[in-house]
Amino acid sequence: MEISPSGFYEILSPRCTVLISTVDKEGRANAAPFSFVTPVSSNPPLLLYASAPQRHTLANTREIGDFVLNIVPEALLDRLWVCSKAFPKGVSEIEQAGLTERKSKKVKSPSIEECAGWIECTLEFEKEAGDHILVVGRVVHAECKDEFARKGEFDISRAKPVMHIRGKRFAVAERVVQVKGE
Amino acid sequence: MEISPSGFYEILSPRCTVLISTVDKEGRANAAPFSFVTPVSSNPPLLLYASAPQRHTLANTREIGDFVLNIVPEALLDRLWVCSKAFPKGVSEIEQAGLTERKSKKVKSPSIEECAGWIECTLEFEKEAGDHILVVGRVVHAECKDEFARKGEFDISRAKPVMHIRGKRFAVAERVVQVKGE
Numbered sequence: 001m002e003i004s005p006s007g008f009y010e011i012l013s014p015r016c017t018v019l020i021s022t023v024d025k026e027g028r029a030n031a032a033p034f035s036f037v038t039p040v041s042s043n044p045p046l047l048l049y050a051s052a053p054q055r056h057t058l059a060n061t062r063e064i065g066d067f068v069l070n071i072v073p074e075a076l077l078d079r080l081w082v083c084s085k086a087f088p089k090g091v092s093e094i095e096q097a098g099l100t101e102r103k104s105k106k107v108k109s110p111s112i113e114e115c116a117g118w119i120e121c122t123l124e125f126e127k128e129a130g131d132h133i134l135v136v137g138r139v140v141h142a143e144c145k146d147e148f149a150r151k152g153e154f155d156i157s158r159a160k161p162v163m164h165i166r167g168k169r170f171a172v173a174e175r176v177v178q179v180k181g182e
Numbered sequence: 183m184e185i186s187p188s189g190f191y192e193i194l195s196p197r198c199t200v201l202i203s204t205v206d207k208e209g210r211a212n213a214a215p216f217s218f219v220t221p222v223s224s225n226p227p228l229l230l231y232a233s234a235p236q237r238h239t240l241a242n243t244r245e246i247g248d249f250v251l252n253i254v255p256e257a258l259l260d261r262l263w264v265c266s267k268a269f270p271k272g273v274s275e276i277e278q279a280g281l282t283e284r285k286s287k288k289v290k291s292p293s294i295e296e297c298a299g300w301i302e303c304t305l306e307f308e309k310e311a312g313d314h315i316l317v318v319g320r321v322v323h324a325e326c327k328d329e330f331a332r333k334g335e336f337d338i339s340r341a342k343p344v345m346h347i348r349g350k351r352f353a354v355a356e357r358v359v360q361v362k363g364e
Contacts, residue, residue: 130223
């Protein structure tokens with residue numbers, strides 16, 4: 001079945017979906033879901049999110065120079081959806097969704113208490129790509145909740161992170177398989 | 183639990199994992215798994231993969247100017263792993279893994295017959311980011327196998343695409359959930 005090129009992301013799915021939390025220079029918090037997200041470098045540790053130019057997350061990242069990726073467990077899916085709505089700049093989606101701000105360890109942007117893990121980043125550079133801006137951040141701190149760790153590692157079978165397919169449809173990551181060969 | 187910044191990608195997981203197939207100017211095919219992959223723009227349709235500088239996939243993308251993302255169903259996990267091994271340039275991982283080359287519709291790079299879907303791209307631009315190169319491609323053709331489609335859409339519950347966690351550990355996407363709110 002052919003898929004229109006502009007709908008290609010539906011088959012490049014499901015995609016890790018995170019809430020990105022930021023703050024503006026008046027100290028007002030923001031959070032929004034992003035699924036165009038990927039690690040891009042190990043040393044230095046860099047990751048990337050692609051943002052439409054008008055997003056408040058991008059404006060705040062530029063203003064303050066940092067942002068936090070919050071890992072979203074299945075239990076928070078409906079709250080993630082609230083954060084996707086178009087609130088005016090300055091309204092905290094974290095509050096609107098009934099979530100709690102948590103002070104980050106190394107950056108000014110807040111984290112979200114109820115999430116399963118947090119990746120704190122400082123802005124490294126940005127680059128235009130089509131109708132989005134690639135925002136590359138350097139990871140300065142990473143942490144997961146102890147209840148979602150096992151043997152010193154993040155355990156997706158416990159955290160059940162959500163991944164976007166399209167619209168209101170998500171997949172839940174939980175079943176782990178192991179390669180058999182060497 | 184704190185995680186070292188260089189290991190941050192373990193909590194940004196599981197990640198969509200694809201086989202990228204390419205060809206060199208002698209016509210020799212190559213395929214390798216990548217999990218640092220994301221869509222980045224809808225119009226024009228652009229996606230990105232991050233590659234270590236020495237990868238054959240990157241060399242071929244530069245030589246020929248195109249590449250194909252192949253969506254990997256759970257049934258092919260062990261074959262994907264074979265493609266991750268370091269074969270000399272010119273050896274086809276597609277053949278080594280017992281997979282079949284398939285002529286692509288719009289690009290010179292071959293596709294992999296056994297995969298669940300194919301996204302054909304031409305090289306748009308590249309940009310250095312830490313120890314990797316961001317390779318941005320323009321989607322010129324996208325297609326999924328009819329057996330993995332339902333009501334005109336790609337159905338992950340049928341395709342069960344694999345997603346990387348770390349090392350030999352992968353997650354399988356299959357359980358779909360729907361947001362309840364408006």
